[in-house]
Structures are given as structure tokens and as C-alpha cells.
Amino acid sequence: MQSPTYHLAEGLRLPTNGLDYTILAIYFIVVLGIGFAARASVKTSLDFFLSGRSLPAWVTGLAFVAANLGATEILGMAATGAQYGVAVVHWYWIGAIPAMVFLGLVMMPFYYGSKVRSVPEFLLQRFDKPAHLLSSVLFAFAAILIAGVNLYALSIVVEALLGWPQWVSIVVAGFFVLAYITVGGLSSAIYNEVLQFFVILAALIPLTVLGLKRVGGWDGLTDSLSASKGDNFLSAWGGTGIGDANPLGANWLTIILGLGFVLSFGYWTTNFAEVQRALSAKNLSAAKRTPLIAAFPKIFIVFAVMIPGLVAAVIVPKIGTAGSDLTYNDAIPLLMQELLPNGVLGIAVTGLMAAFMAGMAANVSSFNTVFTTDIWQKYVAKDREDTYYLRFGRLITAIGVLASIGTAFIAASFSNIMSYLQTLFSFFNVPMFVVFIIGMFWKRASMKSGVWGLVAGTTAAMVNYFWIYKQGVIDIPSDQGANFVSAIVGFVAGAVVMVAVTLFTAPKPESELAGLVYGTTSPGMSEAPAEGDDAWYRRPALLGWGAIVLAAACYIPYSF
Amino acid sequence: MSDLHKEVSELEGRSATAARLFDIRLIIGGLFTLYGVIVTVAGIFVSDADMKKAEDVNINLWTGLAMLALGLFFLGWMKLRPTEIPPPPAADSADTEA
Numbered sequence: 001m002q003s004p005t006y007h008l009a010e011g012l013r014l015p016t017n018g019l020d021y022t023i024l025a026i027y028f029i030v031v032l033g034i035g036f037a038a039r040a041s042v043k044t045s046l047d048f049f050l051s052g053r054s055l056p057a058w059v060t061g062l063a064f065v066a067a068n069l070g071a072t073e074i075l076g077m078a079a080t081g082a083q084y085g086v087a088v089v090h091w092y093w094i095g096a097i098p099a100m101v102f103l104g105l106v107m108m109p110f111y112y113g114s115k116v117r118s119v120p121e122f123l124l125q126r127f128d129k130p131a132h133l134l135s136s137v138l139f140a141f142a143a144i145l146i147a148g149v150n151l152y153a154l155s156i157v158v159e160a161l162l163g164w165p166q167w168v169s170i171v172v173a174g175f176f177v178l179a180y181i182t183v184g185g186l187s188s189a190i191y192n193e194v195l196q197f198f199v200i201l202a203a204l205i206p207l208t209v210l211g212l213k214r215v216g217g218w219d220g221l222t223d224s225l226s227a228s229k230g231d232n233f234l235s236a237w238g239g240t241g242i243g244d245a246n247p248l249g250a251n252w253l254t255i256i257l258g259l260g261f262v263l264s265f266g267y268w269t270t271n272f273a274e275v276q277r278a279l280s281a282k283n284l285s286a287a288k289r290t291p292l293i294a295a296f297p298k299i300f301i302v303f304a305v306m307i308p309g310l311v312a313a314v315i316v317p318k319i320g321t322a323g324s325d326l327t328y329n330d331a332i333p334l335l336m337q338e339l340l341p342n343g344v345l346g347i348a349v350t351g352l353m354a355a356f357m358a359g360m361a362a363n364v365s366s367f368n369t370v371f372t373t374d375i376w377q378k379y380v381a382k383d384r385e386d387t388y389y390l391r392f393g394r395l396i397t398a399i400g401v402l403a404s405i406g407t408a409f410i411a412a413s414f415s416n417i418m419s420y421l422q423t424l425f426s427f428f429n430v431p432m433f434v435v436f437i438i439g440m441f442w443k444r445a446s447m448k449s450g451v452w453g454l455v456a457g458t459t460a461a462m463v464n465y466f467w468i469y470k471q472g473v474i475d476i477p478s479d480q481g482a483n484f485v486s487a488i489v490g491f492v493a494g495a496v497v498m499v500a501v502t503l504f505t506a507p508k509p510e511s512e513l514a515g516l517v518y519g520t521t522s523p524g525m526s527e528a529p530a531e532g533d534d535a536w537y538r539r540p541a542l543l544g545w546g547a548i549v550l551a552a553a554c555y556i557p558y559s560f
Numbered sequence: 561m562s563d564l565h566k567e568v569s570e571l572e573g574r575s576a577t578a579a580r581l582f583d584i585r586l587i588i589g590g591l592f593t594l595y596g597v598i599v600t601v602a603g604i605f606v607s608d609a610d611m612k613k614a615e616d617v618n619i620n621l622w623t624g625l626a627m628l629a630l631g632l633f634f635l636g637w638m639k640l641r642p643t644e645i646p647p648p649p650a651a652d653s654a655d656t657e658a
Contacts, residue, residue, distance in 0.1 A: 019602060023595065030591050043576035046568065052575030053568075059584060115568040125564065187577055191584045198588060198630065202595075206623045213615040282578070341610035343602035343620040347595065347627075386571065512562070 011325070012160045012333045020346030027199065027350045028176060031192055031357070035180030038188040045389040048185035049369040050117055050280045055187070057286035057538075059194055061293025064277040065301070066193035069200055070359020071352055072153050074305055079328035081309025082319055084248050085225065085233035086558050087240075088309065092302040094260040097551040099268035100291040100298065101544040103278070107269055110440055112279060112287040114515045118366075119272040119432075120374045126439045126508070126516045127450030134451055135432065136374040139272060142425040143367035144400060147360045148407025149422060154356035155408065161333055161349065170408045173353070177361050178401035181368070182394050186280055189365040193277075196354040197297075203351025204304035207332065210339040211311035221307075224314045236558040249478025258484025262491045266433040273366040285533045288540040295547035299554060308335050360404065368397040426483075427465065430490035431457020438498050441518045446505040449498040457494025464489040583643050589634035596628025 014020075042048050081088040116122045120139060124132035154173055155166040180188045215221045225233050232238035232246060239246035242253060250258070268274060268291070278290035312331035315338070318324035319331070326334060336348050372393045381388070410417075435453045438445050468474055469482040476482040514520045536542065603621025611618065 019598070023598065026591070026594065030587065034587060037582050041577045041579075041581035043580075044571050044574050046571035047575050047577045051581070052577030053572055054575060054578035054581075115565050117568065121564070125562070187581050191587065194584055195588055195591065198592065202592075202623065202627055206619050210615055210617060210619060213617060339614055341602075341606075341613050341620060343599045344614075344623050347599065347623065386574075 012330060012337055013163060014161045014333075014337055014345060014349065015342070016162060016345060016349065017342045019342050020349060023343075023346035024350050024353065027354065030195070031176055031180055034191050034195070035182075035184040035188040038184030038191065041187055042185050042390070045372070045386050045393060046117070047187070048390050048393050049373065050276070051185070051187040051190060053280060054282045055190065055280050055286070057281055057289040057293055059190060060277045060281045060286065060290040062197045062297070063190040063193040064274060064290050064294035065297050066197040066200070066358050067273055067277060067362035068298075069197065069301070069355060070150060070362070071157070071355035072150060072359055074200070074204070074352075074355055075153075075157070075329050075332055077302070077305040078309040078312070078331040079320075081306040082313045082328045082331045083309075085229065085310065085313075086236050086306065087246075087248050088306050089236050089302050089554070089558060090255055090259060092298060093551040093554055094256065095264040096268060096298050097295050097547055098260065099264040100295045101547055102265065103269045103275070104288045104291040104295075105540055105544045107436070107440065108278060108288045108291075109284065109521075110516055110518075111275060112281070112284050113521070117279065117373050118370050119270055119275050120370055122516070123435070123439075123450055124374075124378070126513070127435075128447040131435070131450035131454060132374065133379065134454055136370050138425070138428045140367055140371050140375065142428065143273065143363040143370070144403050144407060145421060145425060147363040147367070147400070147404035149411055150356055150360040150363070151404055151408035152411035154353070154360075155412070157333065157352065157356075161336075161352075166412060167409075170405055170412075173357060173360070174401055174405040174408070177357055177364060178398055181361060181365050181401075182397045185393075186276070186365050186369075189361045190277060190280065192361065193358050196358040199347070199354045200351045200358075201304070203348040203354075204301075204308070206344050207335050207339065207348060208304045208307045211308050211335050214339065215311050215314045221310055221314060225310060228317055229313070234558070235560075236555055245477065249476060249481030250484050254481060254484040254488070258487045262430060262433065262487040263484065265437075266429045266431075266487070270432040270436055271429065272370060273362045276366050276369065283533075285538065285540070289538065289543060292540060292543040292547060295544075296550070299547065299551050305332075308332050311335060364397060364400050364404065367400045368393050371396050371400070423465070424462070427461040427486065427490065428454075428458050430461045430487050431494035434491050434494035435498065438495065440516070442502075443510075443513060443517050443519070444502060444507050445498060446502040447508050448505040449501040452501045453494040453498035456497035457490040460493030461486045461490030583638055585634045585638040589631050589638060592627045592631030593635065594631070596624050596626075596631050598624070600624030600628060 041052075044052070046052050077088055077091060080091070111119075111122060114122065114125060116125060118136075120132050120136040123135050151170050151174055155169045158164050158169040159166050180192060184191075212218060212221065215224060222234050237252060240248070240250065240252045240255060242251045244251065248255075274291075278287045281287040281290050309328075309331045312319055312334050316324055316326055316334065319326045319334075320328040332352075336345065340348055372389055376392060376396070377384075377389055381392075431454050434457055435450050438453070439450060465482055465486040469476050469486070476485055532538070599620050601624070603618050603624050606618050606620060610620070
């Protein structure tokens with residue numbers, strides 16, 4: 001969800017040895033092995049793009065978390081912790097959990113039950129071709145862009161930590177992702193994500209424990225930070241009253257509405273790189289549980305990124321300011337260098353590599369699906385044999401990875417343009433959620449209203465950000481805060497335009513809405529629950545509400 | 561029933577993933593057991609410099625043992641609750657030679 005630009009400091013070179021490189025090499029071999037072992041299971045295009053809709057919930061659930069746990073996310077959130085303090089928890093507890101639970105409990109019956117293979121395909125069923133084509137093309141571009149930026153970020157981190165030239169790591173990591181997804185398809189991507197999830201945790205947990213010990217435990221950490229940064233640095237809500245100044249540049253209302261509602265729901269419920277994991281589950285119950293199972297690790301992962309960030313702010317009090325050559329993004333690499341002996345260091349380097357590849361692979365494996373089933377199959381080469389689309393899917397995967405590699409090289413020369421483009425694309429996500437929510441809950445919403453809602457919401461969010469905020473028409477203290485406000489503006493504009501267009505255009509015939517709108521069910525969706533799915537710990541409602549209560553409870557120690 | 565429904569249901573009928581995809585628990589179990597052994601051994605032969613760097617915690621030993629435990633947990637889970645391969649749907653028999 002974040003788009004930091006990377007400039008890692010010199011002098012972060014890690015003292016890696018043969019032991020660490022052995023651990024890294026074993027990992028790369030296993031990654032490729034998974035791809036080739038998954039090959040035998042790919043017989044149809046559905047196997048390649050959605051694992052034949054047959055994976056168990058715990059696998060899709062962990063892949064759902066891991067697809068989000070890219071290295072740009074980990075380093076970026078540790079940086080946010082070092083810069084803004086405990087407020088980083090908002091990105092997890094209010095900025096992720098409610099949206100994940102909503103996706104599982106409310107939206108999944110429509111997504112999974114309608115048998116759509118992608119998020120844009122749902123728009124085609126519910127609205128019309130313009131809405132479908134617009135969202136497909138934008139998603140495909142954004143996925144390649146993000147994959148490329150991930151590769152570029154990887155190359156900078158690897159250059160700083162291991163001393164590899166940038167082009168070597170771009171080509172090597174790109175090649176591995178290309179190989180395992182082209183050969184094994186989504187199953188290979190998801191299996192690797194599950195593995196990455198555990199390797200990333202094995203990297204972050206020792207770092208967190210040693211970091212805390214270094215600064216005298218949690219009490220030592222809070223004492224130092226209260227003294228140097230003030231009490232609000234250690235409080236989630238301190239200083240967020242409307243009109244109060246705080247480093248985040250946002251107040252409680254924009255945090256709840258902008259981050260917690262619009263941005264978070266837009267990302268978690270309509271970003272196909274995430275939703276695809278749930279669509280590959282073996283039945284509706286497993287699909288519903290995918291984001292709910294993911295919510296529990298998500299609640300606690302924040303500690304493993306926030307604490308290293310806070311520790312870095314204690315060890316290097318000047319981090320991120322002009323007085324230091326370390327930037328906020330250096331928090332985790334710095335602690336790796338300072339605290340980890342060879343062995344665990346190898347695990348940490350492997351974890352970081354795994355996280356970069358997870359972030360890239362999630363985008364590549366969703367890109368190939370949208371490009372093949374939504375663009376090529378619907379508008380270019382219709383009604384071919386299934387084997388044709390399977391072959392095309394493999395080809396476009398390779399092309400997508402090569403395009404990401406190209407993007408990474410462009411980013412290396414023009415990094416400002418890339419961060420600008422990322423901001424630009426982030427605004428296309430804003431109205432997606434409003435179009436989905438109105439489309440799913442208001443039967444009357446007309447076929448034409450979808451595309452106009454998308455266009456209006458995107459335009460309004462961009463105008464608010466690039467003109468009203470950047471040109472200083474109204475005063476918002478930070479980019480972060482302006483982002484939240486732009487999201488709210490885009491949401492409202494999208495909703496208003498959808499309602500207005502609906503009033504003047506024809507609704508979709510009732511018979512075509514079965515299973516797409518609240519209050520209808522898909523034909524054939526009344527399947528009996530699989531054996532064991534009625535166990536109490538597998539009840540979606542219990543899991544979902546449990547996650548919400550737990551996230552709310554986590555706020556308590558940081559709110560007073 | 562919509563065309564999409566028909567198309568995807570038909571593909572689901574021919575899908576090979578459920579029957580042929582290996583169990584990921586084997587890979588997680590195997591890799592973490594191997595990593596666990598490597599890192600635990602590094603922890604057993606820990607140097608004073610490594611102890612000093614890691615705040616006097618033998619972090620290799622503890623991380624190694626934890627990874628080993630996780631690896632053995634996955635292998636044990638797989639042993640106790642092996643995946644049940646679903647019987648192929650009846651419609652599948654026609655295209656096995658394809």
C-alpha cells in the first residue's frame with residue numbers, strides 16, 4: 001500500500017559468509033523445485049490461473065498475507081514506525097483487519113459464487129464492457145509497474161547489503177520468478193508465498209527480540225522514546241484531534257474514513273493480487289475463510305516491523321534527518337547489520353529476498369490472469385481451445401516478467417518518475433471500492449454507472465491531490481494526510497456520479513444479476529458444506545468477528 | 561445459468577490440481593528442518609564475538625531450535641492428517657487420454 005522510494009545508505013554492507021550464502025542458495029533451489037513439482041498439476045487454464053479452485057483455506061490464507069508482505073511493505077512500514085512511532089499500527093488494525101473481514105464475510109459469496117476468475121471479470125458480469133476493459137487495462141499496467149518497482153527496490157537493498165551490482169539482482173530475481181510462475185502457474189506462486197511467509201517470520205522475529213534487548217526491553221524503549229520524541233510518539237491516537245498538529249498530518253477522522261475505510265477497503269477487497277488467492281480456494285467456505293485466516297497473522301506482524309523501526313530510532317536518534325546518512329528505510333537493514341551473527345543473518349537475508357520475490361510474484365501471477373482471461377480472451381482471440389489460453393498464459397507470464405525487468409531498469413534511471421507514476425496509479429484504486437459496494441448492494445445501479453463511477457472517482461481523487469493539495473489551495477500538513485483526504489473525495493464523487501448516472505440509464509435485467517447482487521444467489525451455489533467445515537473453529541462469522549475484537553483490543557494499550 | 565458459469569464449471573471438471581498437486585507441508589517441513597539443523601549447529605559452535613554481537617543471546621541456537629520445531633510440526637501434521645485426494649469427477653473419465 002506504500003510507495004517509498006529507496007536510497008539506502010552506504011556502509012550497510014553485511015558481514016555475510018559461506019554459511020549465509022548456503023542458506024540463501026538452498027532457498028533458491030527450493031523455490032525452483034516448487035515450480036517444477038507443481039508443473040504436473042497444470043492441465044487446464046483454470047489450473048494455471050486459479051489452481052483449479054481447489055486449495056485448502058490455510059494455504060490460501062497464508063498466501064493472502066504473504067502476497068501483501070512484500071519487502072517494500074516490510075521496509076516501508078518499519079520506516080513509518082521509525083518516523084511516526086506507534087501510529088504505524090493504524091495501517092494494520094484499522095487499515096487492514098475490518099476490510100479483510102468484510103471481504104471474507106460479505107463480499108466473498110458474490111466473488112466466489114459467481115465463478116468469476118478475476119476482479120475485472122466481476123465488473124463485466126455486473127456492469128458492462130467499458131467498466132471491464134478500463135479496470136482490466138489499468139490493473140495490468142499497475143501490476144507490471146509495481147512488479148518492476150519491487151525488483152528495483154530489491155536491487156538497491158541487495159547492492160547495499162551484499163554488494164551485488166544492481167543489474168545482477170534484477171536479472172537473477174526476475175529470472176527465478178519467471179521460471180517458477182511460467183512452469184507451475186498460480187499453485188507454484190501460492191506455495192512459494194506460504195513458504196515465504198514462514199521464512200519472513202523467521203527473519204523478523206529474532207531481529208525484534210534482539211532489538212528489544214539492545215534498548216533495554218519495551219520499558220527501556222518507551223523511556224528513551226518518550227524522552228526524545230514525546231509521549232505522542234508512543235500513542236496510536238495521541239495528537240490526532242482535528243486541528244492538532246502531529247507528524248502523520250492526519251486527524252482521527254481522516255484516519256478512520258480515509259485510511260480505514262476508503263483506502264483499505266479499496267486495496268484489500270478489490271486488488272486482484274489479493275482476491276485471486278481467495279478465488280483459488282476449494283469451496284465457498286474456504287474462500288470466505290481465506291482473508292479471515294490471514295487477518296490473525298496480520299494483527300501481530302505489525303510488532304515485528306514496528307519494534308525494529310522504533311529500536312532504530314533509539315540507536316540512531318538522528319535517523320532520517322539531515323544529520324544522519326541513514327534514511328528511515330534503513331531501519332531493518334541497520335539492525336540486521338548491528339545484531340545478527342552469521343547463520344541467523346543468512347536467514348534474514350533470505351527472508352528479505354523472499355519478501356521481494358513474494359511482492360513481485362503476486363503481481364505477475366495476477367497480471368497474467370487478467371491479461372489472458374480479461375483482455376486477450378474477451379477482446380482479441382475469442383472462443384479458442386482451452387490449451388490455447390494455457391499456452392498464451394505462459395507466454396504472457398514471460399513477457400510480463402521481462403516488462404517488469406525493463407521497468408526496473410527504467411526506475412533505476414528515473415526513480416522520481418516511477419514514484420510519481422505509483423502515486424498516479426494509486427488513485428485508480430480509490431473508486432473501485434465504491435463501484436463494487438454500490439454494484440453489490442443496489443440492484444438498480446445501472447450498467448453504465450460502473451464505468452462513470454470509476455472515471456469520476458479517479459478524476460476527483462487526482463484533482464484533489466495534484467491540484468487542491470499540491471498547489472496549496474487548501475492546507476494539509478503532509479502527503480500522507482493528503483492521500484487520506486483524496487481517497488475520501490474520490491469515494492464520494494464516485495458514489496454521487498453512480499447514483500446520478502443510474503437515474504438516467506437502464507438497469508441490468510434482473511435475470512442477469514443472479515449471484516452478483518445482495519439478496520440473490522448464484523444458480524448451483526447451494527452446495528452442501530464439505531465434511532468438517534461445520535467445526536466451530538471454521539465458522540467464518542466467529543473467525544471474522546474474533547479478528548475484529550482482537551484488533552480493537554490491541555489498540556487499548558496504545559490509546560491512553 | 562450464465563456462459564461464464566458453464567465455462568468455469570467445465571474447466572473445474574477437468575482440473576488436475578486437486579489430484580496431482582503435491583502437499584506443501586512436505587516442503588515447509590523439509591526446508592525448516594534442514595534450516596533448523598544448520599542454524600542450531602551454528603549455535604552450538606558459537607563464538608564469543610557472535611555472542612557479544614547478539615546481546616549475549618545465543619540467537620542461532622534459539623532460532624535454529626524454533627525452526628526445527630516448526631519443520632517437525634509440519635512433517636508430523638502431514639503424517640497424522642495426510643491429504644485426501646478427492647475421487648475424480650465422473651465426467652473426467654472421457655478426457656484422460658487427451
